[in-house]
Amino acid sequence: MRKQFVIEAVMLAVYGEMLVPSQPVEYIIPYTTIRELYELKDTPEPIMPDAKDETHVRTKIKELIELLEEPLNRKKIEKALTVPWTQSPPMPLSDHVTLTMVNSFDNEEYGEAFDPIETELILTAMRAQAPIMTDQLELIEKIIEAEIPVQVFDLDDFEFAVEEEGMV
Template sequence: MRRRFVIEAVMVATYGQLLVPSRPVDFVLPYSTVLELYDMKESAEPVMDDPEEDKHVKLKIAELISFFEDPLNRKKIERALQMPWRESSPLLLNDIIQFTIVHGIDNAQYGEYFDPIETELLLTAMKLDIPLLSDQFEFQDRLIEAEVPVQVYDIEDYEFAVEEGLSPAEWETMRDL
C-alpha cells in the first residue's frame, strides 16, 4: 500500500532522500506549491545558503517543473484545476514515487496563524485525512498551538513515517489525549 503525504513541492526538490523511500509513496501537492517552483526558479534570491547547494536545488526545481510540464502530466493537472479540491490522476515519477496535485482553495479558517500556502497544506491534509511532511519547526509549533487536527511529521522522521507511521486509529487516539 502506498503511503500518502501532503508536502510542498519545493521540499521534494530540496530533500533528495524523499525520492528513495523504502515503500511506495504518493506526495500530495497543493497546486499553489507547484506554482511556487516557478517563482523560485526565476528568483535571484537563493533557496539554500550554500551557493553549491543552491545551484543543485535550483537544478532539481527545474527538473521538477519539466516533469509537471510533460504533456500527459500537464493534462492531468489541468483536469484537477477545473474544480476546487479536486485531485489529479497520479503523476508517476517511477514505480515507487507518484504525485497527486490538489486544487486547494485557501480559506480564512486559519488565516490568523498561517500564511496562504501553509493554510492550503493543512486544509489538504485535513480534507484528505493524510499526514503532512514539513521541515519548518515554527509551522509545526503553530499547528500544535492552534490545535489543528493534522498529523505532521518532521522531514527528519520521513523514513519512520514511510515505514511505520501512525495508523488513522492510532492518530485519533493520540489526538484525543
C-alpha cells in the same frame, strides 16, 4: 499500499531522500506550491545557503517543472484545476513515488495564525486524511498549539513516518 503525505512541491527538489523512500509513497501537493516552483526558479535570490546546494536545488526545481509540464502530466493538472479541491490522477516519479496535485485554495479558515500556503497544507491534509511532511518547525509548533486535527511530521523523521504502521 502507498503511504500518503501532504507536502510543498519544493521539498522534492530540496530533499532528495523523499524521492527514494523505503516503501511506496504518494505525495499530495497543493497547486499553489507548484506555482511557487516557477517563482523560485526565476528568483535571483538564493534558495540555499551553500552555492553547491543552490545549483543542485535549482537543477532539481527545473527537472520537477519539466516533469509537470510533460503533456500527459500537464493534462492531468489542467483537468484538476477546473474545480476546487479536485485531485489530479497520480503522476509517477519513480516505481515507489507518485505525485497527486490538488486544486486547493485558502479559505482563511485559520485566520492570521497561518499563511495561505500553510492553510492549504492543513486543509489538504484534513481532506485527504494524510499527514503533513514539513521541514518547518514553526509550522509544526503552530499546528500543535492550535490543536488542529492533522498529523504532522518533521522531515528529519521521514523514514519513521514512511515505515510507521497504521498510516493512511
